[in-house]
Amino acid sequence: MDGLGVMAVRINADMTQVEFAEKLRVSPALISLVESGRRTVTEELQVRIAQAFGTGPDVIQAIERARDSKKLAL
Known part of the structure; x- marks a missing residue:
């Protein structure tokens, strides 16, 4: 997980x-x-993030959407 992933979990x-x-x-x-x-x-x-927010599909999808969004912005 990188900073973008952390941000995605937080925003989600x-x-x-x-x-x-x-x-x-x-x-x-x-x-x-x-x-x-x-x-x-x-x-x-x-x-800590996994314990607090889990690693369910919604968390994984949020991270993937954030990464896709960053790729589109480039």
Whole structure:
């Protein structure tokens, strides 16, 4: 998972960066840095996201839509 995937999960959950960070028990600054690509998504953060939001089809589809959208924007 990359920053775009993290953003897709957050947007799919209809949460702000602050709300998302609180749910994951991390700082909002970390979420901002990850989403902007200035920090990598650690294994620990991936586990927290999976525990909080699951890995169901809706989450996977949100990530895929975000990636497709980015490709179209290029």
